Amino acid sequence: MADGDDKYWYNLKTGQVERGMQAPAPDRAGPFDTAEEAARAPEIIRERSKQWDEEERREDSWGSGGDETGFEG
Numbered sequence: 306m307a308d309g310d311d312k313y314w315y316n317l318k319t320g321q322v323e324r325g326m327q328a329p330a331p332d333r334a335g336p337f338d339t340a341e342e343a344a345r346a347p348e349i350i351r352e353r354s355k356q357w358d359e360e361e362r363r364e365d366s367w368g369s370g371g372d373e374t375g376f377e378g
Contacts, residue, residue: 312336315346 310325314335318328322343326333334350337343 309336312338313340313343315343 312335314323314333316323316328316333318332322340334346335343
């Protein structure tokens with residue numbers, strides 16, 4: 306079995322969970338170990354995006370204000 310064929314994917318166009326790489330790469334999110342996890346893909350994507358945004362904001366604000374360590378006080 307090719308790598309990824311035994312995993313679950315979320316089809317971004319149809320909203321369906323698929324076993325294996327059935328949809329073209331731009332149309333799928335994954336891989337996930339379970340169908341249940343793949344079904345949560347939109348929620349997982351939102352959570353990760355929010356985390357990345359928060360990390361970027363922290364990195365962008367590093368060193369703004371405060372002393373040379375980046376900490377105020």
